[in-house]
Amino acid sequence: MHFTVGALVQTAIDGLLLGGVYGLIAVGLTLIWGMMDVVNFAHGEFVMIGMYVAYVVVLMTHADVAVFTIASALVLFALGVVIYYGLIRYLLRGPMIAQILGTFGLSLALQYAIFWIFSPNYITLPGNALAGSFAFRGVHVPLAQLIAGVFSVVMSAAMFVLLTRTRVGKQMLAVSENRDASMLMGIQPDRVQALAWGISAASAGIAGALLATFFYLFPEVGTTFVLLAFVVVCLGGFGSVPGAIVSGLVVGLIQAYVGYLGGSSYKNMAVFGVFLAVLWMRPQGLFGKAKT
Amino acid sequence: MDAPSRALWQGEDVSSWRRATAPTVILAIAVAYPLVIQGPYWQRLGALVLLGAIGASAWNIVGGYAGQISIGHALFYGIGAYAPLLLYTVFKTPLLVGIPAGVVCSVLVAFVIGRPTFRLRGHYFTMGTIAVAELTRLGFQNWAFVGGPNGLAGPVQGRAWWDLTFRGSTVYYYVFLFTLCLVLLVTHLLERARFGHYLRAIKDSERASRSLGIPVSRYKLYALMLSAAFTAVAGSFYGMMIGFVDPNSVFGILISVEMVIVATLGGSGRLFGPLIGALILIPLKQLTNAYMGSSGSGVSLLAYGVVIMALSAAEPNGLIGIWSNRHRIMRLLPGRRSGEAYER
Numbered sequence: 001m002h003f004t005v006g007a008l009v010q011t012a013i014d015g016l017l018l019g020g021v022y023g024l025i026a027v028g029l030t031l032i033w034g035m036m037d038v039v040n041f042a043h044g045e046f047v048m049i050g051m052y053v054a055y056v057v058v059l060m061t062h063a064d065v066a067v068f069t070i071a072s073a074l075v076l077f078a079l080g081v082v083i084y085y086g087l088i089r090y091l092l093r094g095p096m097i098a099q100i101l102g103t104f105g106l107s108l109a110l111q112y113a114i115f116w117i118f119s120p121n122y123i124t125l126p127g128n129a130l131a132g133s134f135a136f137r138g139v140h141v142p143l144a145q146l147i148a149g150v151f152s153v154v155m156s157a158a159m160f161v162l163l164t165r166t167r168v169g170k171q172m173l174a175v176s177e178n179r180d181a182s183m184l185m186g187i188q189p190d191r192v193q194a195l196a197w198g199i200s201a202a203s204a205g206i207a208g209a210l211l212a213t214f215f216y217l218f219p220e221v222g223t224t225f226v227l228l229a230f231v232v233v234c235l236g237g238f239g240s241v242p243g244a245i246v247s248g249l250v251v252g253l254i255q256a257y258v259g260y261l262g263g264s265s266y267k268n269m270a271v272f273g274v275f276l277a278v279l280w281m282r283p284q285g286l287f288g289k290a291k292t
Numbered sequence: 293m294d295a296p297s298r299a300l301w302q303g304e305d306v307s308s309w310r311r312a313t314a315p316t317v318i319l320a321i322a323v324a325y326p327l328v329i330q331g332p333y334w335q336r337l338g339a340l341v342l343l344g345a346i347g348a349s350a351w352n353i354v355g356g357y358a359g360q361i362s363i364g365h366a367l368f369y370g371i372g373a374y375a376p377l378l379l380y381t382v383f384k385t386p387l388l389v390g391i392p393a394g395v396v397c398s399v400l401v402a403f404v405i406g407r408p409t410f411r412l413r414g415h416y417f418t419m420g421t422i423a424v425a426e427l428t429r430l431g432f433q434n435w436a437f438v439g440g441p442n443g444l445a446g447p448v449q450g451r452a453w454w455d456l457t458f459r460g461s462t463v464y465y466y467v468f469l470f471t472l473c474l475v476l477l478v479t480h481l482l483e484r485a486r487f488g489h490y491l492r493a494i495k496d497s498e499r500a501s502r503s504l505g506i507p508v509s510r511y512k513l514y515a516l517m518l519s520a521a522f523t524a525v526a527g528s529f530y531g532m533m534i535g536f537v538d539p540n541s542v543f544g545i546l547i548s549v550e551m552v553i554v555a556t557l558g559g560s561g562r563l564f565g566p567l568i569g570a571l572i573l574i575p576l577k578q579l580t581n582a583y584m585g586s587s588g589s590g591v592s593l594l595a596y597g598v599v600i601m602a603l604s605a606a607e608p609n610g611l612i613g614i615w616s617n618r619h620r621i622m623r624l625l626p627g628r629r630s631g632e633a634y635e636r
Binding site: 033037039087090091093094095096097098099100101102104105106107108109110111112113115116120219223227230231234238265266268269272273275276279280283 | 361363408409411414415416418419420423424426430431434545549552553556557590591594596597599600601602603604605606609
């Protein structure tokens, strides 16, 4: 094994690009977690469905990456809103455990609905519009990963602006701070929360569509991503969008370096190991504020 | 026994006949089941229901009574499942010897991870438990000594009764039934003891319990260790009945979630809640698998997911809650309306 500077830079770039996508997945999760104190166990299935939407769009229209990413975002936005009105609204009245189980049931249902429609086989996106890569001083950057990583970070940043600088963001904050008071201010909490679910699902859909350009599609693919997204959200401090972006990149780097130095079967062990060490020593997450 | 609880005990003595009737009838039906219902499929289904009830009842001690929602109990289940088969593979010991070994290991692991993990609150605690179990699953996959991703197999044929390896399911059924009774008896005694009151107080408000002088951390740890011991027994039984373990089938997150689903949708924090959950959910899963799963289309698990969703939205306190809420339901009937029925 050579520890050349080139290899280390290459590994860092691979890790950061994938970590950017983890960040975007986690941003959607942390929005719901911070606003409604709900951990969405079906969030990985949103990513998975985003991948399948991209697949279907490419299969039918041979559209390019911009088109199928927007299509995934729109479909997932609608799905998120429907799920809020059909399920989450009722779960919010129950205890925390009902929310965990309800969203877990949702994840099973979505996973096996896709299983039923598309079969459990591994598939890849047809066409290779993004198959190229370019070299820069001996470092190879695949085009698909580059677009996915950079665009994910841009989308996460846009989400941060949306949540902190716009009227909608203020309404979401108001609902999460005090539902009754926000109603007195003329906000309709159900509508705002449905919108949050739509945005959360749409961001997962975008991440899924981008991942589909370089990742296999299969019905259980979401399970891997949702566990990593939990880690990213906890490390970043729940409800914190910048925290999610940074810790997404950190998780990507850990995976890349451990995969490079120790073998890819150890990379997720390292992620969970670091996560536990941080949880046990800093229970509020790396960027979270201590709660008394 | 101190004075107030003795008074409580005597006060309940009048109705204790009635209270004892239902469990006795249920036990009689359970004992008779494999004798009346012949056929390997149904006897195996009975054994699986009991196994599910043991696991869920074990989870119930820490998840239901103490309200600490662990989604990492597959850790203890897996240790329990691996111990007998690992000892068999290395030393050819009887599988029965592996059960106490698994219990001891599980309790030790619970003791070690309990203290740092219980510092976490709410969702963070749940995430911590998931991470410990996932880390262990991945660790076993990378550890050649325990068979890596291929796992371990038990003896093809039992060498004697102490291998607990039988063709039919009847023996398993009675072993599981006896164990379930033991777990429920311990839980029942715990419910009435100081320990049980402490756990429920911790569930209601940890801070209030602490201010009343309850050693919260210590009792949460005891609850986890007791729960881990029973979960390990369930895991050992699984390993012996199937005769084979691998990391995904015993340490996977689905194992943990299954325990939570059965306990909670039956009624967590209630003695018979997990049993009710197991009686309904496990046959439902097995039967939908038998009738719809043969095509390999995954419809059975789709249906199972929809049932879980519907139950957690409609009856978050578990199926046992329907019985407790019967007065509320009665009020919804025409002619018996009261103002309360209109409240959300």
